Amino acid sequence: MTLTLRNIAKTFPGGTRALLPTDLDIAEGEIVSLLGPSGCGKTTLLRIIAGLETADAGASIRFKDDDMTHQPVERRKVGMVFQSYALFPNMSVRGNIGYGLKMQRLPRAAIDARVDEVIALCRLEPYAGRTITALSGGQRQRVALARAFAPRPRLLLLDEPLSALDAALRGTLRDELAALLRQFGITAIFVTHDQDEAMAIADRVAVMSQGRVAQIGTPEALYRAPETAFVARFVGNSMPLGGKIDGGTLHLPGGDLTLNATATGKAAFVRAEDVKITADGPLTARVETVTFLGTHYRIALSGATDAPLFCLHQGLTAPKPGETVRVTIAPHAILTLEPEKAAA
Template sequence: MTFRLTNTAKTYPDGTRALLSTKLTVKNGEIVSLLGPSGCGKTTLLRIIAGLETPDLGSDIWFDEDNVTSLPVERRNVGMVFQSYALFPNMSVRANIGYGLKMQKLSKPEIETRVSEVLEMCQLQKFSARAVNALSGGQRQRVALARAIAPRPRLLLLDEPLSALDASLRESLRDELAVLLREFNITAIFVTHDQDEAMAIADRVAVMSNGRIVQSGTPEELYRHPNSAFVAGFVGNAMRLDGKCTGSVLTLEGGGLRLPGEGSGNNVFVRAEDVRIDDNGSLCGQVETITFLGTHYRIGIKGITPNLLTSIFAGQSAPKVGQSVKVAIKPEALILLPAGEI
């Protein structure tokens, strides 16, 4: 199913403009992630797509050739998975998964077959008779997913489905989910405020800020060509180099850098992996912090630009706190953004 919305906005009754005029297309089988900070309108957008929230007049939502803007939730055939599992705690796993199928008035044998199929897909066979309240968080989240896909929805909507889980489970379930959605060619919209999660799961990421989609693209496109300081910072934590541009030279506190083009204002960014401690570097700074992170050390450097970070692999010899260092940044690694961006 191809999903499309145009001109879609939401003003809550108290006047909060949670979503400004937005357009979004999700192709058949595509997984799109809505990524943005708390309060930017992700859940609002998802609830509008599901039919749980009425958008402002003039909004248009299409499922293939059908305009579903005024269709109630129960007739949209969307699957939903939320952060809180919203399962029936006393019912068995099997009964929870079969619930939506019963509502669809499928015959008993059909329900049995379909539930067994989904139990297998989600690796829940051995829990089928168990009550949901006797499962762990990760298992419950799998049941919630199984229940959402059992009715074969046209579109699957997931709102931070992994955020209640611990870090390692979150990562493994995230990878399982990415495989499952692709294997069964499920068209899905996945909401998260975690950039790693968005990049790991989605074919395309739509970055949201203050009720708008500010940029959408593949994870690589967003990472390499952010269109604003906000996206540069939110996707891949780019750091602003706070200096003065004169033609194609940027002057910082700790020295000068050649830019790949004409710079303007304070809109030059760099990512930690492109900052290197190097005796031939043109910038002079001093090591301020060293944090051990297992595979690498993260190193904070002062005296060049505020909050400059780099990292070195744990096997290499690390500098000491207080040590003076030379720093090199290749011009082609710099991200130049238009002036006036927030």
Template sequence: MSGTKIHLENCSKTFPDGTRALLPTNIDVSPGEILALLGPSGCGKTTMLRIIAGLEMPDAGGRIMFDDTDVSTVAIEKRSVGMVFQSYALFPNMTVRDNIGYGLKIKGIDRAKISKRVDEVIELCQLEGLGNRNIKALSGGQRQRVAVARAVAPQPKILLLDEPLSALDAGLRDQLRDELALLLRKLSITTVFVTHDQSEAMAIADRVAVMRSGKMLQIDDPRSLYSKPSSAFVARFVGAANELSGVASNDKLSLQTGTLTLPKTGSSQGPTTVYVRQEAIKLTETKGNGLEGTVVSKTFLGSSQKVVLSGVSDKLISVVTDPSTQCEIGQTFGLSIKTEDILVLEDQ
């Protein structure tokens, strides 16, 4: 796979007021890989992106490598990095072609070569027929593609995106998420992007790094991240796992209306919280011997149905069921949960 390897070694960032935005971090991004930095606001993901770009310098002892080249002290304009900002930062007084070719023009490249490269990128980013259009006349999705096109036109080694879809409305965001995933793979360029949207991260990235309070908690492919979270925070943040709190004793967890058999890893005694994915809970007509819950809301989602129940634990729990499952507000169901689907995790 083409692309440039990124290696961050002991990179941290402390701002002048003492705020530690990023704790010492080591990470490798393979050539051509798409990596998502995922986490809540203030977790350090944008700081890490800015350190890779050269917009921020890491604390003493931090090192950034692009392949075998140490770029830790290299200025951003010499790092061969393309950036797409949250606001896209396009020039409103320029046409699409002029926006895409701007970086090449600044480098003093011959007009004929600029025109040829702009044509290539317009085709790649599916912007045919829009070259002479003013930026103000474009839709949000078209502007997003122009921003990516402008960033990749100079053929950078690395592409960095900061919340690339957050400026779009919800309906358009889902559509362009898939388009962006396809485009980035066509480019075969090493890409790091920041997002707080787990669906966006899981759909686009080869690997996802989950961050919290300046620390990287887990980095893995989307499937492994979902099925094998390393901590309670990751389980809650990626996939919104249900929390079931009760009292553990002899591998049993006693809840409000019944007990769960804990997996062998569940050796905790006393007050304990475990986590279960929404789709791992099955509603049953059998009640009385196991867990029970009362329906407080239901949402039809087309291909599935989300049912929220009370009375199982001290928090409401959500269950994703077949859309044909008949249930009414106030109806009581039994709950079936397999032992292997119970996640016993510590928080970080």
């Protein structure tokens, strides 16, 4: 492994345990996302890797054979991109990108050559002479990335770099950022609270909850085989079905569903895209609301399960509110997981 994190924990003065002992291994050129709700410890872990925060005693951070654990920030050869960008507003794009190289006291010609190279790579040529205040949010984001990459870091750390942008732009820039990071070929850790962003950008996603990594895996593995209710809910918005599992059958208020394995005592979850309205379905439900969303209808159903059940329905027509419909869920689409502990 290229980056090896062992026993990384953080207790802030005052006693907040922001991070419980955490291990993480990242391969050369791999892009790993830390995904989790606000306050789960993502930024704390990133700042510890960068050297901006010290971990509790007993931690180890290694990059290949180099023990970084006690190195100061400037020796770690880590590039950082923040949500706020932290660019120098009155400096030009070139000035910002060359800043880290100037701090390294490289000769003028070497700085110019590297800045040209990174400007071309990030397709910033048309803006090279502009000041930061004359750029759009998306352009600033690309300059921040270029500035972090210019000094040839061995590791790039990005903390919610797209969160300051509006929703429409975020989708486009997400794909652009994913492509650029792959072009750089750099090892990177990307922090986000947005599951779509994590899945689009990362090779592997570490889902975090309350200071620990709940599960790490490829986007496909996390989506198809979540190991806990928290991961099932957070990655792909699984809904709890309620009812009661007895052997290979799930008994629900609106009928029975067959599972693909016995799972007595477990809790069942499903995603809205796996809930199908079909004439011979085993569940009976009442249509509550129907919302047309272009690619599909989002339909709220009652009576089949204890809580409202949502269905993403594709087709030219949809049932109407008040109608009774039959519903099915394929056995493989029902996730059976340990029941969640009731909130304290």
